Amino acid sequence: MRELKPGPFEIGLNAVIVAVTEETPRVLAVQQPAASPSPPDRHDQPLDTLPYGPLHPQRDRTLELGLRGWVREQTGIELGYAEQLYTFGDRNRAPDFEGGVARIISVAYLALVRETVPPGPHAHWRDCYAHFPWEDWREGRPHQLDDQILPALDAWQSRAPDQQARKGRRERIDIAFGCRGASWNWERVLDRYELLYEAGLVAEALRGRSKRLPAAPSLGRPMLLDHRRILATALDRIRGKLRYRPVVFELIAPQFTLLQLQRLVEALAGFRLHKQNFRRLVEKAGLVEGTHRLHHNTGGRPAELFRFRREVIRERPAPGVGLPSSP
Amino acid sequence: MRELKPGPFEIGLNAVIVAVTEETPRVLAVQQPAASPSPPDRHDQPLDTLPYGPLHPQRDRTLELGLRGWVREQTGIELGYAEQLYTFGDRNRAPDFEGGVARIISVAYLALVRETVPPGPHAHWRDCYAHFPWEDWREGRPHQLDDQILPALDAWQSRAPDQQARKGRRERIDIAFGCRGASWNWERVLDRYELLYEAGLVAEALRGRSKRLPAAPSLGRPMLLDHRRILATALDRIRGKLRYRPVVFELIAPQFTLLQLQRLVEALAGFRLHKQNFRRLVEKAGLVEGTHRLHHNTGGRPAELFRFRREVIRERPAPGVGLPSSP
DNA sequence: CCCTGATATGCTCAGAACGAGCATAAGGAG
């Protein structure tokens, strides 16, 4: 076994803090600090950044406690549900630091919060789909897909150096974007983002390189460094987990109508559900329990208010909301 | 935003390399190096260790490439399938370093290999269930559960300081171990290990503390530091992924009989499956495709050899082997 | 050569789950 050589590392913690309000999934973003060494993109708008904090080796007994600590200090938010998401450590994730002092390793956490508490001075809640417009199919298939994305991906495919690479690219496009017989898989958020990155269709991909791709569109709102990749990982995780863990209830008030719950799930999944079947599924799965109170602001017949049945975790092996695999 | 203070950290990469031979899931383990600063447990047997290597900030462009690099150098194994598992950074994960030089952060990867290549000089393939005997239900419910584990957990529950804590512990025991109406959920490997750890029933839990629990059994074969927790995380991940990704095929030869495939899945899942239904599921799901060759070493009628249909990833949204939620 | 003991493989059948839609209930606005 080779001995451990401590390298020049910095370790930090990124938080992806997600809430859903007005049927829109939102992420807590902060304005790029002015002192940042990396020049802003060619865009006029300043870039969004995910909240980032240090790990105090003495104070923080665990990574998660460290995260909760600085989130509390920076934003005043006391996180409820939080889980480790992924650890990002690519060398090129902070291009400006390359060759400089240290390699930055970042352990990202996903946190779900119930209310859009007013964020701190430099922070704001940003619609997640501003960064991934192609992921929201609630109003039907996004036009951008056929207008821009698929043609640009086709062009990228044809730019492949040889026949085999062309075939490989075609295959990846088909799987990620549901072309040629494959169906759109709403959980493959990360696959899609990474493919667009490789194809040079998101602004982040062009930062370090000479801009050799002239006509490629820049899709979705970019973020600082690799933060959009982190966000894609988070959305991927949320969508994947909807199926088999009752994560939605971390995002909704203790009492809710079934339509509110459905709208919340739809906002996260990115497509619409059949109303009656959704009711049947969550009720038969034992996920919810009717209080006998009514909610009158519906515009129609009042709806019963429900609450989450925590006991379901005992009873069911995989208590998630029933979701189809494709829209 | 608070500025980043580089702390005294060491970053390393742990590999959980899993293979299945003779219907036994095995993990590549190395003998605890003699120069280790931590004294061996009270046991006579030397402790198993997961392979561990450094991250070279200059050489390794990504974490995964770094891992593949030192695994190749140390063991000669060229990893195929590998995915990031979890990042472990608890302060007490290396008790002897506490208060010493550095905090060790370890990014663990899960790798699946096909054959039990002969490991290096200090390495060997260890039966995973030696570390978690309660997870293998293939020969029926393990006796250890009723003989030792559940009584000891009951005792732990009754040692809770107050009524509420007692209720909380009871709930956790029920969910993790399928007591009192809840059914055994074979995917909750990590929950179970962590519960046993908290209850002081695994040797690792007693290392730092004064041994105030006299009669508690030591369950399963311990490992160095928190390596058994890492392994539990890996097994948890594998079992969870069996359902919805075709990971089994990373572990089996290119050609196989359906019974071999079934035995492999059973080895990982830890319980037996209904043979005819298993065939129907994998065939109808389009996961496999019959070559027309036969395998004659069955002892009975020869079995047809099958191969994995890679195309299924295009066609199906979640191509995993059909598995029930509980045995 | 036939019987026995294996395993492989095909088929049935009832119950549960699922997708889609129809029908009715109960509010508010005009």
Next chain:
DNA sequence: CTCCTTATGCTCGTTCTGAGCATATCAGGG
């Protein structure tokens, strides 16, 4: 009172699932 809106209950055909029965095809022993 009428119409519009949303909530909620129910049906129906299809598919999926769990369990078991039946048959096919090999090896080896009498």
